[in-house]
Amino acid sequence: MTTTTSILQQAAEMWAARREPASLAEPTLDRAEEVAYGVLMVPGFGHAFAIRHEDGLVLFDTGAALFAKRLHEQVTAWHTGPVTHAVYSHGHIDHVGGLRRFDADADAHGRARPVAIAHENVLKRFRRYAETQGYNTVINRRQFRSPGLIWPAEFREPDVTVADTHVIKVGGLRLELTHHRGETDDHLVGWLPEQRILFPGDLFLGVAPNAGNPQKVQRYPVDWAAALRWMASLDAELMLGSHGVPVVGADHVRQALENTARYLETIVDQTIACLNDGATLVETLHRVRVPDDLAGLHYLQPLYDEPEFVVRNVWRQFAGWYDGNPAHLKPATDQQLATELAALSGGAQVLADRALELAREGSHRLACHLAQLAGDAAPDDTAVHTVRAEVYSLRTAQERSTMSTGIYSWAEAESRGVVAGTDTMSELASTAPEH
Template sequence: MKQDPLFERLWDGTAAMEEWTAAVSHGAITQVDDNIITVHTTYFCGSVTAIRTAEGLVLIDTAKPDTAKQTLDVIRSWDDAPIHTVIFTHGHIDHTSGIKLIDEEAERRGVPRPRIVAHRNVARRMQRYVDTHGFNSFVQGQQFNMPGYVYPIGQRRPDAVYDDTLSLSIGGEKLELFHGRGETDDATFVWLPERRVLASGDFVIWVFPNAGNPRKVQRYAAEWAQALRRMEALKPETLIPGHGPVVFRAERVSRMLSDGAEALEHLVGETLALMNAGATLEDVLSKVKVPANYLAKPYLLPKYDDPEFLVRSIYHLNAGWFDGNAAHLKPARTAELAAELADLAGGARKLAERAETLAGQGQSRLAVALAELAAAAAPGDPQLQAIRAATLRKLIDSESSLMGKAFLAVYEREAEGRSKG
């Protein structure tokens, strides 16, 4: 299958993913095979793949709440057969939420609702979202700058679950499901052996692997790499990523899978080597970096997650929450520490002034540390909050990852509000 010119520019790094998102915003179809399409509406919504079989359609994922109808309409423009089976590659809402509209359509037509197949942990994830609904809504609102956001819960849970692998035969189409842990612990990738087509779910997302989100549950960088190696060994000729355009040609698919695995293996190996030598988390963070040749690849840009966050995740998975600094084992309250340091410095204003100086010298991380202490020592001082906001803005401007920018911006907005009294 020939790739289009925009894909070629994405592949060589001369086009940004934002251009692709704009190009597919109307609801675009990629023809994967004679009886397979993938529907795209935006990079931020998971890809939805439809497979035509003698028993009806099989869908891999279902879109997010605001794109589910558009996605289903596009599928219906291609084939109007009943939907027989839906496979969830994992339990995130941008892959599961469309099931509500699909079920409603089945009821209107008087046909059975589709069977949902997924890994066993998808149902556990959905229950955790119910149990932590307030927190999850709060964090999602912060991460995507949506104050007051309410995370949607109540998606229908799987009818059939599996543990490691599952083989399906539906209407003459063979599908093999494989479990792996990466961004989530409930992830599935789907292999169509007779067509040599691989649907990776979010193991491939056209940016650096999202295995270190600062405010989400544990992610699994080492096992993510193992899953990519497992996919590579299948020798797929077509790759349908969880996000982003479909990749054709075996050599490109192999390179994409191998590069992602190697980058993760490097982070895991370097982190563990330092841990085994007795390094603290601070030491590990200062020394473990992804080689620049990986970060330069257009499908491994650190635009969403930050490799530094992945190092933290790898450390905490293997070492627990304590980072090796004695002051952090039973830490003093920040306000008390800030008051003591402000007193030593000659007042909170002195700390803030030093923060301004450091920010002007490009030492944004240290500047933010002092600005936060100054604001904690004198939280009612609007001038200190203004300095805090300006210092945070300098650090935000130097960040490449969406997550880094988003979470820092939460505190910038807070400081700006307090600076106005």
Template sequence: MNTETAEKPFLIVGSGTETVAPGLHILRGQGQSFVAETDVGLVVVDTGPGGAVTQGMVEAVRQLSDAPLHALCFSHGHIGYNAGLPQWLAHAAERGEPPPRVIAHRNVRRRLARYRETHALQQRMAEIQFKRRPGFFEHRMPLHAPTETFDEVLAIGQGLQRVELRWAPSETDDAIALWSPAQRVLYGGAALIDSIPNIGTPFRTLRDTVRWADTLEALAGLGARLAVREFGPTIDGEDQVRQVLAHTARALRWLRAEVVRGMNEGLGERELLARIRFPDELFGVPWMKPSYGDPSYIVRDIYRSENGWWDRNPTSLHPEPPEAVGQAVADAIADKGAVLRHARALATQGRTQLALHVVDLLATAGGDAPEIAEARTLKAGWLRARAGEVQSYVSRNLYQVSADMLEQGTQARFSIR
């Protein structure tokens, strides 16, 4: 696999802190963590990925305040955001302080149990999605459990320094936000990013589109004058906060309605993807740009939430092994050169995706026959071309890593066919 960028920091947004209101600070690490100075001590949301990054986060906090750590909170249960928890606990112990509370939403425990059970799968998916070399995450995915959990709202502190941890199901069902009622500052965590909501990513389990819209509308109803994103610039001004959150929720509800309309007409997943056009008034605004996810991902997630796995083709109900299918299709094609010539012609016309569909007639077969090898080479090149045509970070990486695997002959092991 291409390792040119493999060792670059993983979702690291920088270092240091930024004060957004008295006693309320962005703490940069894996995404934007958050620090609240309360009358009972410091409340830190997300401890970072561990190692030098987390150490830098600890040092940055100590430039802000010498107050004891009161609580370390999980913004959500995704791997990496709280890998640095032991370093913060050790820091508190070195200062002679009692162990801080380690707080998360109650659903985090269930998520961590699933991640432990599927550890090798999670590791491999992360390597592909984030374009890292095989084995990169072998020692980079520690899981640490909270010591206490809550359901809806948990208040910490009193008076003007009181903050609330609020359940904000969105990217995960265990996501939380932090709200400062006195200063009307919201830290949105995973529910609030500077991109289209991260729903339906190709490797991940279902994410509830309507629930995310519900969360954004609930957060908009708080009346925040500042909203800090997990990634991206802070939203400044009550009207702007309300506009961004309400607009995003409206776009998500529009997607749900459009997909449901198509399903009720009998359309399958691919037919829906071909039909839906995303209106600029909803999807052309800066905070809905598809820089990480993509609106078509959301369409697929909504479709999957109401349908089974069947693609409506009876042939796929009880399929033969993929290797056997690929070989049988290749054997059935008497003029393999014609397939390659037609695929090349499509690519020359700029119809790269169609060229991929055609070349797969040969590229998925086994063996080292010259036409099969050529098909794989062509496919790898066109995958790289597709990577340059899409905005989504995830799509680009999946295309590029798949091309790497094809060129190195490792596609069968990782099911990148």
């Protein structure tokens, strides 16, 4: 563990300064570095790792397809041996997109392709992605403010699937894989016992856990917390997550994992207590709080997901979809309700104007309700949508997480599209950052 690199230095400085990351993609370096003896880290939105052994390399995660060329170039520049195995920590597309160039290498040299290993549920995920390609395209364009994104429908499938545990033994290397549910139901954790290096995949992100995510399928915060405590028990010296920066030193690794477990456990416990008290979902969202000692930790900042979204996922897992408000059991359409309330209040413009007043006062939650009602009541009214756009712009400006900013900026773009006579995609395209 004596190797010193700029990535590890960045990690050490970040921990010492308790500095929160600028984004989920840190470190922002664009080149690979050897972060431990025989272990190469290739940074990206989803990092990939190459582990050297006597007969070649094992990849742990393979990054996104967009960065496959760079992954291949940096790995092969580091070591010219064949990739014998590749592990998908889980089936998200920023982890499974980089293997085909290594397949092509193998074909060109007349040798066996890398053996891709994943949990058995990855195959179900790939089928679901193909069946819901349109939905996943829409929600990921919205989440990442990336109007050109097209969700893939074809994937490099694993050759070997794992139910619970699996050990890769090759060229003197022993890499242990263990299944846990957390962000997904198809997650594998990697462990190099001799070097005491842990590969948690997305079970440790360097930001608050992605355990809520309003637009995605069920997360498993109870299981996730248990997985974090199990990983803490390994006493790893180095933790190489597939996002964020490495965590160096057994004490730091243990602290990070145990505190992240406590973060999830307190949200779960408080939510279940509210359920048992007969609280509605909205009441629960406003009651559950992350303790100050956890909320202040640099690696638990809500920069991607948020605590109240985790509450919703706990509710969904333990209580179903009914939120406790009987009017929501069999609701009127949004437009019917909005039209009635607009008529009662004096028109959609009255709702819109009050929404803007509230937003400028900082009452963003209530402002969004009224702005949404105004827009639903007057879907083609440019004056109303000018206000709606400003309300959501003000809301976006005071949000921190990727989830919230993506949805609120999308809503702003919808209204700006009405005003300009364009569509949401073209409006977003003019302002969206690159991804």
